Amino acid sequence: MTVTIYDVAREAGVSMATVSRVVNNNPNVKPQTRKKVYEAIERLGYRPNAVARGLASKKTTTVGVVIPDIANANFAEVARGIEDIANMYHYNIILCNADKRKDKEIRVINTLLEKQVDGLLFMGGAVTDEHVQAFNTSNVPIVLCATTDEKGVIPSVDINHEEAAFDAVNRLIAEGHRSIAMISGTLQDPANGFARYHGYKRALEQAGIPYREEYVRNGNYKYESGIEATQYFLSLPERPTAIFAATDEMAIGSIHALQDNGLSVPADVSVISVDNSRMASMIRPLLTTVAQPMYDIGAVSMRLLTKLMKKESVDHAKVILPHELIVRRSVAAPKA
Known part of the structure; x- marks a missing residue:
């Protein structure tokens, strides 16, 4: 049978409100009580219901990421930067591959918004009117990652x-x-x-x-x-x-x-x-x-999104990161 918060409270000899405070990292719990609750959670194998917590807080602590081609090493590096910062701020990511197809990008955007993600990172090609229309169906923050919109209205992180x-x-x-x-x-x-x-x-x-x-x-x-x-x-x-x-x-x-x-x-x-x-x-x-600093593009995009999700002030919603010429051996002077 599924272990509930009531079972943990009974096992630890505390109220359900106390268990809830422990699970949600509320500081107003005595260390001894917190230890007792964690021990009960471990013994019973209790896992907090993320859906229920999301309904209560109206937050799911998830971020949707639309990636054009999951097999492309560059986009994989961007995704790594996104995930590292997401973990740092205790967000989970839902990664969706769109195969560089506009119809699939729109479908994936709508699917992620239906999942009640707290924010959305979009990596893709052209940001069309259909994309903007899909973005506007939700009030969650959206950041364009390694791309920009033509009008420069949507927050973005990219190079020039x-x-x-x-x-x-x-x-x-x-x-x-x-x-x-x-x-x-x-x-x-x-x-x-x-x-x-x-x-x-x-x-x-x-x-x-x-x-x-x-x-x-x-x-x-x-x-x-x-x-x-x-x-x-x-x-x-x-x-x-x-x-x-x-x-x-x-x-x-x-x-x-x-x-x-x-x-x-x-x-x-x-x-x-x-x-x-x-x-x-x-x-x-x-x-x-x-x-291109692909990892940094992902990391900065996710950090910008966390600020927007937390309604923090943002100095620059359009971020341009520096690029660098890497000289190797495939270029030489033409033959005389």
Whole structure:
């Protein structure tokens, strides 16, 4: 039979109110009484009913997290940062994978809100009107994690993706490259796609390098799309001397495509990207990339959410964390 708070109170010889105070860490309990209640809980194997406690306090101490791709190492690192801070503030997380599909993202958001989570962290692509409509169906705080909304209204934590791409392409330009291709994400994605594409274009424009439409291919962030885009670049009458990929995974696909075609990286073609995932230091040559502080993005997002859930004052609801260029061995000067 299920052990109840009444059973614990009887076993410990105290009132149910005293057991409740002990379970909820109320300081107004004598140490000797607290010890007696804990011993009774251990003997009986009592577990507090989280649902009942949530109904009483109108808090569930749970946070919903929508993650685009649970298999992606970057998002896994963000989730680790979220969980570490959640544990610190005694919150549990419900992690939901959305497969980078808008219909599934909306469904998952609604499901988490129906579960009466105390707050929601959303990692995804474009924040559309449908997303905002789903967010507005609940009055719990919401923080965008590693993404932002177009109007900048919803609290968010991210890097400046345009500047990250700008710095990556400028590294290629500094090495002497002028024929620079890009493997972009979807331009409907405000961060990995649209913003990084504009950073690429701005770097070319600032250096006086003409923009060439045939030097840009849209990928889907996956390894295979890096291969496909690079095969296309190699089929052009004038192949690029350098490739900027919007993500490490596409960059690694690009490096393998170049090597499979008998070309050397970086002697024949340089490759650079944004992310600094673990794979960047596992590929050969080691990948030069712009590092996103993925763990910190998760940790800061969760800390911001805890402040909002506790109705604490927040100085900055839109947080931009710094990025860093990590120079390795996949970039060199073009052949004369």
